[in-house]
Amino acid sequence: MNGEQRTVAVVGATGSIGASALDVIARHPARLRASVLAAGSNVAALLQLCAIHRPRHAVIASEAAYAALRDGLRDAGLDTQAHCGDAALEALVSGDECDTVVAAIVGAAGLPSTLAAARAGKRILLANKESLVLAGELLMAAAHAGGATIVPVDSEHNAIFQCLPDAHAHAGLKRIILTASGGPFRGRTRASLADVSVEQAVAHPKWSMGPKISVDSATLMNKGLEVIEAHHLFGVGRDRLDVLVHPQSLVHSLVEFVDGSTLAQLGLPDMRTALAVGLAWPERIASGVSGLDLIAQGGRLDFEPPDLDAFPCLRLAYAALDAxxxxxxxxxxxxxxxxxxxxxxxxxxxxxxxxxxxxxxxxxxxxxxxxxxxxxxxxxxxxxxxxxxxxxxxxx
The missing domain is CATH 1.10.1740.10 (RNA polymerase sigma factor, region 2, helix turn helix motif)
Structure with a gap:
């Protein structure tokens, strides 16, 4: 960063990843500024964030909510300019108002603005799975053509990014190993899963997530989607992408090289670490996350292969990647x-x-x-x- 202030558009600002990104940004006011905040329809939450972070621009996706955003900014005495709709967002993330984009809109709705940022050569902190699962080939081609840098924010992919910092590392790469917690049904047989309830499926043993991603974790589809993402992000074929179940969720991924070395990235499961990496790379800045005390975490790290009979979604993801x-x-x-x-x-x-x-x-x-x-x-x-x-x- 060399002392220059990085201007950041946080797209999906009112969600959990947006909140984590803004937390990191607020810790470094001389080096980072949230210049654009964008949200879907939650005007009240967006106005609250604007009052705290004072961005130059605020965008609400819903046209019906535009007047409330405009009037709310005016009534609060803020200089932030109000905008609405996809076209306005795409113009802002591809223009001079930001050099970095935190892409955290959930679902396919996040694709157009992510592609616009890629074409414009921005640094993109990518937290939107669909951008890669749905359109990985197009997004990576746009990033390459535009000169964009994509830093993944998923803990697994961010770990790989940290272990593969340059072309020399890629040249010696043997395989990538993504870790999976195993979800709530780790160790269960396929037959024993026939009658599991919704409540059991969403009860993740390690952390609280939304119902969709919790079920994806329970079926291991979430890990299958991450394999597809890793293929696009790192240009690695399916034959060099493996998965290990690691219930402690402290080793986020491993990278094996041809000389017999294996590098792993470890840390507490907090998105702010990955976001801090993306915002400051190749420098390191404080994220608000404490260091990892392995003894306090139980003093052991366990690994086991995934059961593709009990959890066929991972097998299906590999098959789709092959197709x-x-x-x-x-x-x-x-x-x-x-x-x-x-x-x-x-x-x-x-x-x-x-x-x-x-x-x-x-x-x-x-x-x-x-x-x-x-x-x-x-x-x-x-x-x-x-x-x-x-x-x-x-x-x-």
């Missing part, structure tokens, strides 16, 4: 439909991978040549999965 093109978009869409149906108690837990497998078989992969092609694959996958649920065609 390429639109297959990963189909996988993601079918999984979202299946998890939603499970949370609504319309299907059982084991029907989630069954529905994903059914949808992948029904919708063969085609080249991912454009966002339009990927959105069409996403829509068709959701239709196929929804029909299968309605027709009770899935039996797990």
């Amino acid at each position: 390429g093109g639109t297959a990963t978009a189909v996988l993601n869409a079918a999984n979202e439909v299946a998890v939603s149906a499970f949370l609504q108690r319309r299907i059982g837990f084991l029907a989630i991978p069954a529905l994903v497998e059914h949808t992948l078989a029904a919708l063969p992969a085609t080249p991912a040549t454009s966002l339009a092609a990927l959105y069409e694959a996403d829509r068709e996958a959701r239709r196929i999965a929804t029909v299968a649920i309605a027709d009770k065609a899935i039996h797990a």
Whole structure:
């Protein structure tokens, strides 16, 4: 950073990752400034953040909420300019108002602004899975063409980023190993999972997350999506991407090299570490996260292979990665439909991978040549999965 103040657009500012990013930014007022804050529809929360962080610009996705944002900023006596809609956000993240973008909008809605930032050559702290799972080929091509730097914020990918700092490391890379907590059903057989409840599936043993990501952790689909992300982020083929179950969740990923060395990144599971890495890299700054006391954490680190029979979602993610093109978009869409149906108690837990497998078989992969092609694959996958649920065609 060399003493220069970095200007940061926090896209998805009112969510948990946005809050963590703003916490780190506020610790370094001379070096970091939140210049743009963007949110979906929560005007009250966005106004509160504007009062604290004083950005130059605030963007609300909902046009219906624009007047409330504009008037709220004026009534609070803030100089922050109000904007609304995707076009305004894309213009701000690709213009001179920021050099860094924290991309933390959930779902496919985050894709256009992330692509705009990539084309404009920004540093992107990527916390949006869909950008890579749905459109990884397009995003990485845009980043390469625009000269953008992508620093992943997921703890696993950020760990790999820290262990692969330069081209020399990549040249000697043998394989990448992502770690998984194993979720609430680690050690269970496939047969024993037939009757698990929604409450059991969302009860993660290590931390509290939203219901969707909690179920993805329970099925190991979350780790499958992360394998796909790692493929795009680090240009590594499926044959060099492995997963180990590590219940302590202190080793976030490992990188093995051809000389027999293996590097691992360890730390407490707090997103502020990864965000601080992204905001200051290659320098290190305080994140507010304490150091790791291995003795206090139990003094042991355990590892075991994932059970692909009990948790076939990980196998399906590998298969989609092998198929390429639109297959990963189909996988993601079918999984979202299946998890939603499970949370609504319309299907059982084991029907989630069954529905994903059914949808992948029904919708063969085609080249991912454009966002339009990927959105069409996403829509068709959701239709196929929804029909299968309605027709009770899935039996797990």
